[in-house]
Amino acid sequence: MSIDSRIFDARVRIVTGKGGTGKSTVALALAMVAQQAGKRVLLCETNPSESLARFLGEAPLTGEPRRLADNLWGVALIPDDAIREYALMTLKFKALYNAVFENRIVRYFLRAVPSLGEFVMLGKLWFHEQEDRYDIIIVDAPATGHFISWLRVPHVFTEMMPAGPLKKSAGDMLQMLQQRTKVDIVTLAEEMPVNEAVEIDHAVEHMRLAQRGLIVVNKLFEPVPPELIPALTGKPGLEALLDTITTREHWRTLGERYLLRLPADDLASAIRLMRREPPLLGAAVFSAIAREIEAQL
Amino acid sequence: MSELLEKILAEKKVVVVCGSGGVGKTTTSAALGLYAALAGKRVLVLTIDPARRLANALGLEEFGNLAREVQLQTLGVTPKPGGSLSAMMLDMKQTFDDMVADYSSGVEEQRRIRENRLYKSMSQALAGIQEYMAVAKLYTVLETGAYDLIVLDTPPTSHALDFLDAPQRFVSFLDHDALQWLLKSTSAAGKMGFRLLDIGSSYMMKALGKLAGVDILREIGEFVAGFYPLFLGFKDRAEKISQLMLSPELGFIIVCAPTQPQVDEALFFQRKLQREGLRALAVICNRVHHPLPDFSDAEIAAATLTPELTHAALELAAEHRRLTDSEKVQLERLRKDIASASQVLSAFELTEDIHSLSGLFRLGEQLF
Numbered sequence: 224m225s226i227d228s229r230i231f232d233a234r235v236r237i238v239t240g241k242g243g244t245g246k247s248t249v250a251l252a253l254a255m256v257a258q259q260a261g262k263r264v265l266l267c268e269t270n271p272s273e274s275l276a277r278f279l280g281e282a283p284l285t286g287e288p289r290r291l292a293d294n295l296w297g298v299a300l301i302p303d304d305a306i307r308e309y310a311l312m313t314l315k316f317k318a319l320y321n322a323v324f325e326n327r328i329v330r331y332f333l334r335a336v337p338s339l340g341e342f343v344m345l346g347k348l349w350f351h352e353q354e355d356r357y358d359i360i361i362v363d364a365p366a367t368g369h370f371i372s373w374l375r376v377p378h379v380f381t382e383m384m385p386a387g388p389l390k391k392s393a394g395d396m397l398q399m400l401q402q403r404t405k406v407d408i409v410t411l412a413e414e415m416p417v418n419e420a421v422e423i424d425h426a427v428e429h430m431r432l433a434q435r436g437l438i439v440v441n442k443l444f445e446p447v448p449p450e451l452i453p454a455l456t457g458k459p460g461l462e463a464l465l466d467t468i469t470t471r472e473h474w475r476t477l478g479e480r481y482l483l484r485l486p487a488d489d490l491a492s493a494i495r496l497m498r499r500e501p502p503l504l505g506a507a508v509f510s511a512i513a514r515e516i517e518a519q520l
Numbered sequence: 521m522s523e524l525l526e527k528i529l530a531e532k533k534v535v536v537v538c539g540s541g542g543v544g545k546t547t548t549s550a551a552l553g554l555y556a557a558l559a560g561k562r563v564l565v566l567t568i569d570p571a572r573r574l575a576n577a578l579g580l581e582e583f584g585n586l587a588r589e590v591q592l593q594t595l596g597v598t599p600k601p602g603g604s605l606s607a608m609m610l611d612m613k614q615t616f617d618d619m620v621a622d623y624s625s626g627v628e629e630q631r632r633i634r635e636n637r638l639y640k641s642m643s644q645a646l647a648g649i650q651e652y653m654a655v656a657k658l659y660t661v662l663e664t665g666a667y668d669l670i671v672l673d674t675p676p677t678s679h680a681l682d683f684l685d686a687p688q689r690f691v692s693f694l695d696h697d698a699l700q701w702l703l704k705s706t707s708a709a710g711k712m713g714f715r716l717l718d719i720g721s722s723y724m725m726k727a728l729g730k731l732a733g734v735d736i737l738r739e740i741g742e743f744v745a746g747f748y749p750l751f752l753g754f755k756d757r758a759e760k761i762s763q764l765m766l767s768p769e770l771g772f773i774i775v776c777a778p779t780q781p782q783v784d785e786a787l788f789f790q791r792k793l794q795r796e797g798l799r800a801l802a803v804i805c806n807r808v809h810h811p812l813p814d815f816s817d818a819e820i821a822a823a824t825l826t827p828e829l830t831h832a833a834l835e836l837a838a839e840h841r842r843l844t845d846s847e848k849v850q851l852e853r854l855r856k857d858i859a860s861a862s863q864v865l866s867a868f869e870l871t872e873d874i875h876s877l878s879g880l881f882r883l884g885e886q887l888f
Contacts, residue, residue: 241542243543243777411542414873416542447832447836448829448832450829451825451829451832454823454825455833460815460819461815461819461823461833463810464815464833464836464837464840466810467809467810467812467836467837467840468833470869470871473871473872500839500842500843501846502780
């Protein structure tokens with residue numbers, strides 16, 4: 224893989240897709256591609272219930288970056304923690320933080336600021352992006368529905384906030400997203416995941432949420448040999464096997480048709496990953512997926 | 521027909537369908553709604569998922585905050601007398617505006633609220649308030665009495681949990697001492713005299729101002745204080761919704777697929793419901809594959825295929841067996857760990873995508 228590989232064309236990559244598409248798997252595999260190319264990688268998760276570290280047999284990630292392997296660190300972007308850290312960062316001193324944040328009235332006000340949690344998650348991402356410790360940051364984003372509203376928060380904040388630290392931070396985030404961030408979309412060769420991929424691809428471009436990145440089509444079936452179905456047809460005792468194989472081929476070819484709904488340039492350059500049998504656990508499995516991705520970069 | 525589902529659809533007024541993405545939750549909601557409609561109920565299927573999935577399954581071009589009736593005659597099955605099916609997708613901004621209209625005292629007040637910058641941002645489709653809007657809408661629809669049954673399709677599980685907490689969170693927000701304190705400051709300072717920064721000369725408020733910006737704090741203060749009567753209305757509704765959640769007329773159906781992470785989530789969610797005193801009525805496990813009957817490798821060999829095709833057929837059969845074996849293990853785990861095994865229903869993977877009512881109907885046939 225060359226150093227100008229397509230995954231190193233942005234400092235931040237945000238991986239999204241409909242629930243169930245394997246977006247976390249792809250985020251982790253992308254992180255391993257970068258790590259194996261000698262980059263220092265920070266992997267961020269945004270959904271505490273989908274622990275990425277669990278895939279590697281590690282304890283759940285926390286708000287503090289933790290080393291998972293050589294050149295690979297993981298961190299959780301959790302809104303409550305992020306608010307706390309953002310405050311600590313801004314206020315600099317723990318004693319001051321305690322004086323302010325342990326105050327119930329203050330906490331009340333912070334909860335009242337709409338979308339502050341989502342905002343501060345991006346703030347934390349920005350903070351890590353500014354650090355010199357990582358070459359690339361890969362984010363396992365919320366599933367599609369919340370994704371667009373999440374990435375829109377800095378836009379909304381720059382419009383709505385009076386001048387002040389929040390507005391300035393929102394501007395910084397907007398710049399990071401629009402200039403140094405790509406959105407990678409994971410989809411399946413199925414109707415609804417493709418529809419959502421098209422929707423998000425469109426939103427990213429038209430709302431200028433970030434730059435468009437890769438399309439990854441996940442969990443593809445290997446085609447069966449074309450002569451197999453005719454050869455099995457009418458063979459006694461093998462009707463159920465024929466049915467199984469026919470259904471599988473039906474879904475596979477239908478899936479290819481759904482993929483045509485993607486913009487042609489996206490489809491032509493899409494990364495295609497084959498379906499793997501569960502459980503997807505352990506570094507070896509993700510290294511293998513990383514190699515599958517790398518071969519297509 | 522599954523007695524359990526028949527009973528649920530006959531007895532409940534609200535069925536909340538939860539589960540993570542990609543398991544056919546929306547489709548299942550629509551199929552449940554369709555069956556109840558055919559059984560003679562006036563049914564509404566309400567989705568709060570921001571993705572427009574339900575429209576595809578129901579063959580509707582578009583649908584918004586208004587209920588649209590689904591044309592059942594295309595199905596070729598006549599519903600029992602009185603049965604009808606409608607679908608609606610939550611429009612958060614509209615729902616919020618409607619609530620303001622319901623609870624504010626007049627046109628002038630409504631205008632003032634609508635022009636407030638914070639209101640504008642809050643009422644936009646921002647994350648966080650969505651869950652409250654969903655239950656608020658559910659409540660509004662329920663109050664109209666236009667439906668015998670509402671099937672509520674929710675966002676994936678992590679958000680479905682927020683959804684459960686939403687009304688309570690809202691109530692505790694409004695009951696907080698800080699709000700009372702704020703209101704007292706406001707009334708003491710007189711009508712226009714409320715200035716957070718009066719107190720803000722303190723060390724604490726300076727620090728907070730540094731963090732968030734002083735203007736935004738003042739705006740929040742004004743927003744909260746100015747709209748207190750409106751909030752009381754919201755609070756009243758939130759409390760009613762909390763009661764509704766606990767009511768025997770409402771129950772949850774969890775949808776999952778027979779994979780380990782999906783079953784983990786279903787069990788997690790079921791326990792969470794139990795802890796909260798809510799009713800988990802059933803778990804529907806979708807996308808189960810048909811197991812292959814036993815046949816020997818000899819039978820495949822006897823089919824006189826080329827060695828390559830024999831090899832491919834054996835491989836495919838073995839792969840499929842591994843899949844169905846693991847699905848069986850997951851289904852057993854689900855049945856074992858759930859409160860009552862009879863609560864678990866399963867449906868086979870469809871052989872075609874659902875584009876039409878008849879597709880939904882066939883899915884329903886498996887469940888019922």
